[in-house]
Amino acid sequence: MLIRVLREMANSELNSHTALAKKLELDPELVKQMFLNLETMGYIISDDPSCVDDKCEECGVCCTKKNKTEQEKLNVTATRWKLTEKGKEAVLKSP
Numbered sequence: 170m171l172i173r174v175l176r177e178m179a180n181s182e183l184n185s186h187t188a189l190a191k192k193l194e195l196d197p198e199l200v201k202q203m204f205l206n207l208e209t210m211g212y213i214i215s216d217d218p219s220c221v222d223d224k225c226e227e228c229g230v231c232c233t234k235k236n237k238t239e240q241e242k243l244n245v246t247a248t249r250w251k252l253t254e255k256g257k258e259a260v261l262k263s264p
Contacts, residue, residue: 170203171203171206171207171212172259172260172263173193174189174193174200174203174204174207175207175212175213175252175256175259175260175263176260176263177189177192177193178213178250178252178256179252179256179257179260184249184250186198186200186201186204187200204250207256208250211253211255211256212252212253212255212256212259213250213251213252213253213256214250214251214253215249215250
């Protein structure tokens with residue numbers, strides 16, 4: 170099931186728990202938990218929507234997260250999810 174979620178993420182630029190749950194006919198909370206598991210395992214990474222293309226040491230994706238206050242981090246309304254290199258390899262190797 171996790172590979173199925175990774176495949177769907179690889180085929181779409183915008184990924185949300187709700188959209189993937191609907192597409193895969195799964196409970197949104199289950200998909201949310203899958204996202205967290207995939208992130209923990211290193212297959213995906215969350216990305217702040219206000220990020221720029223420069224990478225930072227903190228998250229490996231952007232340079233803006235470390236400059237935000239805690240309140241600004243809490244005010245983010247959407248989380249973008251991206252496949253890591255490990256995630257891309259898993260999709261390519263899956264049957």
